[in-house]
Amino acid sequence: MESTWLAQAKRLQALASTALHFCKNEFDREHLEEIAQIAHSMLAQLGNVPLESITGLVSDFAQRYSTPLIDVRGAVIEGDRILLVREATDGCWALPGGFADVGLSAAENVIKEIHEEAGLTVTAQALYSVTHKAKGLYTPDVRDFYKLYFLCERTYQSAPTAGLETTDVGFFRLDELPPLSRGRTIESDLEAAFAFHRGEITQTLFD
Structure with missing residues (x-):
């Protein structure tokens, strides 16, 4: 779970972004821009990254009402193993998935991501x-995410293959997991997938 300071800095940034989007008064805008700069600086210090990295992550700052980003992930379970992909960015493993694209439903997005990252239909x-990333044991992130996890099934048998954003793909048991890309997937995501698959959980988990 992220720290209180990180949560408050992200909230301050979101409030400034939304307020600037709707602001019509130049006097108020000047003060809101100063608040936004303070929030950006706080996030840069908390993340130990350059200020430019923070502003680059929020390229739509003040362009719309500020809302969480959507991350979709798919769990394909076969026997006692679950599909994971190795991320090119950090060399660690995760459930296939990523940012939801505009124009597709959440389910359509996860189907697309699994095909692109693991070569499976x-x-x-x-x-x-449905998880709020900030409340889980994920690597802290200056952005805010809702993470949607789907249980998926192969429509026909074919060998999984890595995609452009992945370097390897495979099926793993819970007791033989490789190092996880913890900003994307943590053990509880995989445990919940197996529990749902076995019928031990019948309703969508949420926080």
């Missing part, structure tokens, strides 16, 4: 978890 069977 699947159907989305159920939404088993």
